[in-house]
Amino acid sequence: MRIVSLSARPHTWRFAEPPRAIGTGSVLRRDFVLVRVELDDGSVGYGEAFHGHAGTAVAEIVNTALQDVVVGRLASETLAVREEIRDRFGANGLGGFLYALSGIDIAMWDAYGKSAGRAAWRLAGGSLTSFPAYAGGFTLGYSTPDLLVADLVGLRERGFRAAKVRVGDGYETDVARVEAARAELGPEFGLMTDANLGLKYDTTRLAGALGAIGAEWLEEPFVPTRRADYVALASLRRVPLAAGENIFGADAFADWIRSGAIQVAQPDVSRVGGITEAIRVGHVAQAMGVRFVPHISHTALNHAATLTAMSALGSRDYFEADPTAVNPLRTDVISGGVVVADGDARVTDAPGLGVAVDEERLAADFQGEPGSPWPRPAA
Structure with a gap:
C-alpha cells in the first residue's frame, strides 16, 4: 500500500446565480483543490484541499514541496506525514501547507480504505x-x-x-x-x-x-x-x-x-x-x-x-x-x-x-480559475 504518485489540481464551478450576500460578500464560484494519491496496488484516493483564495498556490505546494514527504510512504502513515510537514515547514506558520496537508490526508484515508476494501470510518x-x-x-x-x-x-x-x-x-x-x-x-x-x-x-x-x-x-x-x-x-x-x-x-x-x-x-x-x-x-x-x-x-x-x-x-x-x-x-x-x-x-x-470522482469531466469542464472566488468588497 505504498504511495507511488501524488498530484493536485485546482477546479472551479461558477454559480449560475450567486447566493445571497453574507458578512463576507456574495461568493461567485466554488473553488477547491483536488488531491490525488495512487498506491502501488493501483488504488487511487482523492482528497479536497481548501483553496485558500489561491487554489493554484495550494496545488503547487502539493505538486512540488510535499512530493518527497508523501511519495513512498504507506497509505496508512497519515500521522507521520502530519508530523513531518509540521516540523519541516511550520517554522514560519503553515499557511497553504496546512491546506495541502488536509487534501493529502483525506486522499490517504480514501486510498487506504480502497486498498483494504473497508470504509474509512x-x-x-x-x-x-x-x-x-x-x-x-x-x-x-x-x-x-x-x-x-x-x-x-x-x-x-x-x-x-x-x-x-x-x-x-x-x-x-x-x-x-x-x-x-x-x-x-x-x-x-x-x-x-x-x-x-x-x-x-x-x-x-x-x-x-x-x-x-x-x-x-x-x-x-x-x-x-x-x-x-x-x-x-x-x-x-x-x-x-x-x-x-x-x-x-x-x-x-x-x-x-x-x-x-x-x-x-x-x-x-x-x-x-x-x-x-x-x-x-x-x-x-x-x-x-x-x-x-x-x-x-x-x-x-x-x-x-x-x-x-x-x-x-x-x-x-x-x-x-x-x-x-x-x-x-x-x-x-x-x-x-x-x-x-x-x-x-x-x-x-x-x-x-x-466517493466517485470523474477526473476527465473535472479537467474538461471545471478548470480552475485564478484568484479568489470572493470579489473585493465595495469601499
Whole structure:
C-alpha cells in the first residue's frame, strides 16, 4: 500500500446565480483543490484541499514541496506525514501547507480504505453511521423575514430540523429575521447564526437577543485575531460562541477552548489538516466539554471525510449539510459517500470514502480559475 504518485489540481464551478450576500460578500464560484494519491496496488484516493483564495498556490505546494514527504510512504502513515510537514515547514506558520496537508490526508484515508476494501470510518475506529444534519453551506444569506421564513419552511419540508441563518447587515434586520423564524418554526427547530468574521454594530446586544430567541450559537462574531473579544463576550453567557474554520490545528483549538473563547468547535477537515487532525481536535473538544460540530467545504469528498471524523469520535452532534439544489461537486462530477435525507446524514459502507470522482469531466469542464472566488468588497 505504498504511495507511488501524488498530484493536485485546482477546479472551479461558477454559480449560475450567486447566493445571497453574507458578512463576507456574495461568493461567485466554488473553488477547491483536488488531491490525488495512487498506491502501488493501483488504488487511487482523492482528497479536497481548501483553496485558500489561491487554489493554484495550494496545488503547487502539493505538486512540488510535499512530493518527497508523501511519495513512498504507506497509505496508512497519515500521522507521520502530519508530523513531518509540521516540523519541516511550520517554522514560519503553515499557511497553504496546512491546506495541502488536509487534501493529502483525506486522499490517504480514501486510498487506504480502497486498498483494504473497508470504509474509512471503519478504519478510523468509527461505529456511528447516522448524524442529525442542519442546513448550512452558502444558504440563508441576507433577506427579508418573510423570505427567510419561506426558505426555512421549505427546508423543514425536506426533513431538516435545524438551519443556520446569516447575521451582520444591521441589528434590527438581523433580529427581525431570527425572531420571525422562531415564531414560525417553533422552539423545536434548531436555529444557528453566523456573523462570518464580525459585525459592524454592537455584538453584545445581538448576543443577548439571540440568547433570548434560543439560538444554538453565534458563529464567528469576530475575526480570529480578536480572541480576547471572544473570551469577553463568552463570559457574559448570553449565547454560545462557535468558531473553527479559521483556527488551525489541535494545539490552537486547545488554546481557544482553554481560554473560554468558544463553546462550539468547528474545524474543517479541508483546512485543519485532514481527517487525522480533525479527530485530534475532536478529542480535545470532548475532553474539555465543548461541542464538536465541524464546518464543511464544497465537495462530497469533504463531506464524507467530515462524517468519517465524526464517526471515529462517536460524535452525535450536528453535521453541517449543503442543502443547495445544484452543486455538481456534491452530486455529479463528484458524488456519493454521504446520504442526506429526512434530516439526517448517513455514511456509506463503500471502501474508502465511498466517493466517485470523474477526473476527465473535472479537467474538461471545471478548470480552475485564478484568484479568489470572493470579489473585493465595495469601499
